[in-house]
Amino acid sequence: MKLIENWFSERYSDNLELSFRIKDLLLSVKTDYQRIDVFDTYDFGTLLTIDGTVQMTQFDEYVYHEMITMVPASFLNENYSGKALIIGGGDGGAARRLLDVGFKQIVNVEIDNHVVEVSKRFYPDLASSFSDPRVKLIIGDGIEYARTTSEKFDIVIIDSTDPEGPAEGLFSEEFYANVEKLLTDDGVMVTQSGSPYYQPHALKMAVSGMGKVFGSVRTYVAFIPTYPSGFWSFTMGSRKGLGKVRELPTGRYFNSEVLEGCMKLPEFVKKLINEIT
């Protein structure tokens, strides 16, 4: 007798999909902004999807969260003030890593309160950052926040979904210009910028928009097995280029060698970037 199997499939395109065998659907909720599903999987622990797209799994969330925080944090000088802004990141994972590496004041602006609530229930280790007194959680529109706040930050992290739907404005030149104004002199912004293999448009939007605003734009990459193609890019912007490197503690993925290696880009990625700049 063949038992019925349950699978969650992410359709990467009309012609490619990755499927996870699941034990159970733990939660499914349609919010004002998006649909959130949480699955209990066999090999990847708890899996969170937004609008059918894998956001994170217990198995490999550390790669994304270490790389989106520790790489830019490596380029702050020793006198940095310790202030960070996270736009998106309602799971708390990015704030968690910033606290771990010594940030003193973090503002986290997440548009959808349900993401926070879901994370508190299913990823308590990550969401614990929201009960830390150093973290101020604002439920609101990050684009509006960036346009209107007068605060300054060493780092601004755009931890968003891909540039379709609610996150599209987070890949625009206008938004990047507002973020630039929030940075301290030596500050760095970073955004996730998609898979260079399957979503070159996300990388192009980030590099092209940031290129018009920042003196220096640098893309780096990481191996994230549960994201499309397993090959993920992040793009950093700074006014004067990235300076001397501060030694950070080693993570589960991040180390000082990874910091060096992640900016050495395959030729086809360099070409994608050169077509724009």
Place this chain on the structure above:
Amino acid sequence: MKLIENWFSERYSDNLELSFRIKDLLLSVKTDYQRIDVFDTYDFGTLLTIDGTVQMTQFDEYVYHEMITMVPASFLNENYSGKALIIGGGDGGAARRLLDVGFKQIVNVEIDNHVVEVSKRFYPDLASSFSDPRVKLIIGDGIEYARTTSEKFDIVIIDSTDPEGPAEGLFSEEFYANVEKLLTDDGVMVTQSGSPYYQPHALKMAVSGMGKVFGSVRTYVAFIPTYPSGFWSFTMGSRKGLGKVRELPTGRYFNSEVLEGCMKLPEFVKKLINEIT
């Protein structure tokens, strides 16, 4: 009306699979060694599988073939003799790249003639290497060849399937010891060693077996989207460690930055390797 769709799915484990939408099954043959299928896909061109495992697609074969040849070839000194041995690699892709970077004499030992025939038909660009006078194709057992030949090579490339079934012997200490004897003084061997995320046993077999035979063992990695997890490892062995770097032409993936970056390993991979050595 919903049209019927055809998909090929590779089951990475009981709990994870990657599926490609296909236009057609072009060929399916059961040989003495394995089952070979060739599909025409929508997004990846012609896709070759062996025993249900993706071996290559037109879309991304260049990554694997450049990285398994150009990285070790970068470490040969200017006086190298230009001789290479490929074990496996019946598609001709590795030989193709070695010819492109100036090798003068290549012995390619493939156990299954059907792989060669299939490649001639569906990947003529790669299989063209077999009609080059610098390439000698031997249909036979690579393990036996390595045990008995008296020839010497600058590079020995193990371009095999994973260490289950016919390729298992290609991950053994005994085999590596025989390969070591075939190398010139400054020679390098390289083997594909699987996904560190999903097949740590392949990496462990390679590193541990080669560690008993070679003075120096170095693992490097590449982003291959159609292989499990998208994160692939290769492991090199040499007697004295890897010397001065020779400048090779830029490929579509490979360049001098990739050469530097590909050996900067994520912390969890370093730990996997340190557990062994």
